[in-house]
Amino acid sequence: MTNLPQRDFAAFLFDMDGTVLDSIAVANRVWSRWAESHGLDPAPILAVMHGVQAVQTIRRFAPPGVDVLAETAALTQAEIEEAEGTLPIPGAPAFLAALPADRWAIVTSAPRALALRRLAVAGIPMPSLLISADDVAHGKPAPDCFLLAAERLGFAASDCLVWEDAPAGIAAGEAAGATVMVVTTTHHAPIETGHATIASYEPLAVEIGADGRLSLSA
CATH class of the missing domain: 1.10.150 (DNA polymerase; domain 1)
Structure with missing residues (x-):
């Protein structure tokens, strides 16, 4: 774990594959x-x-x-x-379950039907908002998916924390103007990045302010 953001956020936007589950x-x-x-x-x-x-x-x-x-x-x-064998990233189910339903979304490049299947197999809590490949004309690394997710939650993308693992998704989060957290669980080599990184959700705790804003602690 490196350099947790020292600020709070309106919402968390999670990629799916490699970020909350391993398919x-x-x-x-x-x-x-x-x-x-x-x-x-x-x-x-x-x-x-x-x-x-x-x-x-x-x-x-x-x-x-x-x-x-x-x-x-x-x-x-x-x-x-063939979705059987899809596994949760360590600590992800409990971490997501602790978040207010209106303060997070899954933002994936997978089609909706595939995303729902993988989430179910991995035991990931179903989000109230799922943005899939079916919802945007331009996929990652274009920022459209994260911009749409933030808009539907009612916040600016610049006030959101994007959780990603892949270069295309990291670039999409950056282009959306969001802060980015890189999940390295499925990486086979160290990643060179200026963003905060985690290898597991297990050491993380989320603090929810009286105004609903989210902040992280270890």
Whole structure:
């Protein structure tokens, strides 16, 4: 854990995959199978597909003539069917359950159906607000998803703390003008970042002010 923010926030905006739950093994398996079915090397795809909308990755790597939308729908369905094995990030369920329902949201690049499935399998509390790939035209690293989440909660993005793990999501939080917390649980190498970092939610406590504002302590 490094450099917890020394201020309070109107709301917390959480990415999903790699931030409150770990679906990396499941996603890598499905994406590897998709790549191999098109004669592609999975490694370059797996290196960049986390944190961005599936349709963006398929459009980037699919061979000419592939129906991008049909491929995206089929891949999403495969991820839904293989969601078993998705695990919570340590401490995330209890941490989220302690937050006021109107002060946090899940903001994910996954389609809504896949997000709901993964949250349920991992035992993550269902948020009152879920912003998914279905809700924005421009996915991460564009800031649209975080701006929309903040707006629907009734706050400025600059008054929110974004929790992220992937470069695209970190960039989206920065572009939205939010403060960013980087969750490193699923990282296989140290990340160079000027943002605060945590490896687990277990050491964290949230303090809720009389005005509903949120602050963190260890």
